[in-house]
Amino acid sequence: EVHLVESGGGLVQPGGSLRLSCTASGFSFSSYSMNWVRQAPGKGLEWISYIRSGSTAMFYADSVQGRFTISRDDAKNSLYLQMNSLRDEDTALYYCTKEAGPGSYADRWGQGTLVTVSS
Amino acid sequence: DIVMTQSPDSLAVSLGERATINCKSSQSVLYSSNNKNYLAWYQQKPGQPPKLLFYWASTRESGVPDRFSGSGSGTDFTLTISSLQAEDVAVYYCQQYYGTRYTFGQGTKLEIK
Numbered sequence: 768e769v770h771l772v773e774s775g776g777g778l779v780q781p782g783g784s785l786r787l788s789c790t791a792s793g794f795s796f797s798s799y800s801m802n803w804v805r806q807a808p809g810k811g812l813e814w815i816s817y818i819r820s821g822s823t824a825m826f827y828a829d830s831v832q833g834r835f836t837i838s839r840d841d842a843k844n845s846l847y848l849q850m851n852s853l854r855d856e857d858t859a860l861y862y863c864t865k866e867a868g869p870g871s872y873a874d875r876w877g878q879g880t881l882v883t884v885s886s
Numbered sequence: 887d888i889v890m891t892q893s894p895d896s897l898a899v900s901l902g903e904r905a906t907i908n909c910k911s912s913q914s915v916l917y918s919s920n921n922k923n924y925l926a927w928y929q930q931k932p933g934q935p936p937k938l939l940f941y942w943a944s945t946r947e948s949g950v951p952d953r954f955s956g957s958g959s960g961t962d963f964t965l966t967i968s969s970l971q972a973e974d975v976a977v978y979y980c981q982q983y984y985g986t987r988y989t990f991g992q993g994t995k996l997e998i999k
Contacts, residue, residue: 814988826986872926876935
């Protein structure tokens with residue numbers, strides 16, 4: 768069974784940094800593209816970043832471009848999101864998602880990790 | 887970026903009645919080389935992560951009840967629940983995965999009338 772477990776969330780001051788992790792199990796992690804999607808409290812879903820299998824391509828939403836970096840360690844079955852220069856509006860529940868295939872839909876979601884940016 | 891617009895923002899339907907949610911994309915998400923619409927539907931219940939309902943616009947994910955159906959092509963898509971059940975109360979999102987930057991609709995909150 769596929770499992771995605773996010774961690775690393777917490778309270779951080781504006782301008783600070785945080786690194787999120789997503790540990791995957793139950794599938795061949797290295798073969799799949801992965802994404803980060805966030806959801807601000809009481810709001811809708813916002814896709815923020817994508818990484819292709821083999822780390823051959825990464826894409827970002829405009830809202831995080833230049834501040835966030837997605838990466839993966841296939842040996843550890845782990846996905847990461849390095850978040851720098853955090854802003855109040857980055858406060859959200861951050862989900863990692865597994866794609867069903869190259870350039871396709873997310874067929875599995877983690878439970879999310881909460882990031883709160885506040886002074 | 888492709889903008890996804892759902893309508894309505896909220897919907898109240900009686901148990902056993904039909905519920906219809908629309909999703910419109912700012913440009914076509916139909917890929918001509920494989921004739922597939924790069925459009926998915928998700929259901930999110932309170933306190934839970936989203937759950938995949940449909941992909942390629944109309945392919946039902948395993949385990950999704952057949953009262954749910956997805957349709958449409960190009961820029962206009964519809965999620966239909968033929969006979970609303972209490973457990974269908976949720977927020978529903980469409981998402982395009984056509985471009986290199988995926989985008990979601992704003993969500994439609996479905997409630998019981």
